[in-house]
Amino acid sequence: MPKKTCYMCDLEATSKEHVPPLCIFPEYKDVGLNLRNNLIRVPSCDIHNLHKTKDDEYLLFVLISHFQNNEVCQQQILTKFIRALKRKPHLASLFLKEYRGAIVNGKKTIAYKVDDERFNKSIEHVAKGIFYSHFKQKWVYPFNVVSFAFYKIDDPDFNKYVQNGFIKILESFEKDKAIGANPQVFKYKIHRSYDPDICLILMTFYEGFHVIAASQKV
Ligand SMILES: [Zn+2]
Known part of the structure; x- marks a missing residue:
């Protein structure tokens, strides 16, 4: 039997990688709920698993800092995230590039520049x-990623345009079933049935952070 190869490349798989990364899923001790049921794991090489821990941390940071997320996410911030900052205080300055004050829903908060490429x-x-x-x-073709959680602080027209676009895309996913054993943390919808050359995935983190990944065979 041929050896299993990595989900991202053709190297031999040496471990299994959680999809999305395990750190996204809160621990029982922090939220009092089991939100690590039947996590998705895929065969992975060393490069595509062990070497991306820092990127996983950044992904978690961007995801949990969105203001429309659920209660589970708030708990994740108050427990795991605060612990991580106490352990590695430099993380905040690494992640929080170009930040400034902002008012969201009448509350004072901060807005920061997301490293889109990394995210x-x-x-x-x-x-x-x-x-x-x-x-x-x-699926070997590159994905384009569009996130509907990102706003431009000084450009309401842009935000409106993005939100309207998102509503249209959501409608196109209406008939697809949401999949995920821990929907409070992560769920997805996928379709490519109408055109096998196109793959569209809608991901929702913490019931509030929506991202679309779209790809086309080239
Ligand atoms: Zn690989």
């Missing part, structure tokens, strides 16, 4: 992992 790369990993676990085959 999108992580989401692309998740998209490829989902595809692999869903269809038992690899």
Whole structure:
């Protein structure tokens, strides 16, 4: 039998990688709920698993800092995230690039510049992992990532445009079933049935952070 290869590349798989990364899923001791049921794992090489811990941390940081997330996410911030900051105080300055005060829903908070390239790369990993676990085959083409959780602080027109676009895309996913054993943390919808050359994945983290990954065979 041929050796199993990595979900991202053709190297031999040496471990199993969680999709999305395990750190996204809160621990029982922090939230009092079991939110690590039947996590998705895919075969991975060393490069695509062990070497991306820092990117996983950044992904977690961006995801949990969104203001429309649920209660589970708030708990994750108050427990795990605060612990991580106490352990590695430099994380905050590493992640919080170019931040400033902002008012959201009448509350004072901060807005910061997201490293989209880094965030999108992580989401692309998740998209490829989902595809692999869903269809038992690899999707080798690059994904474009669009997040509907990102706002431009001084450009309401842009935000409106993004939100309207998102509503249209959500409608196109209406008939697809949401999949995920821990929907309070993560769920996805996938379709490519109407055109096998296109793959569209809608991911929702903490019931509030929506991201679309789209790819087309080239
Ligand atoms: Zn690999």
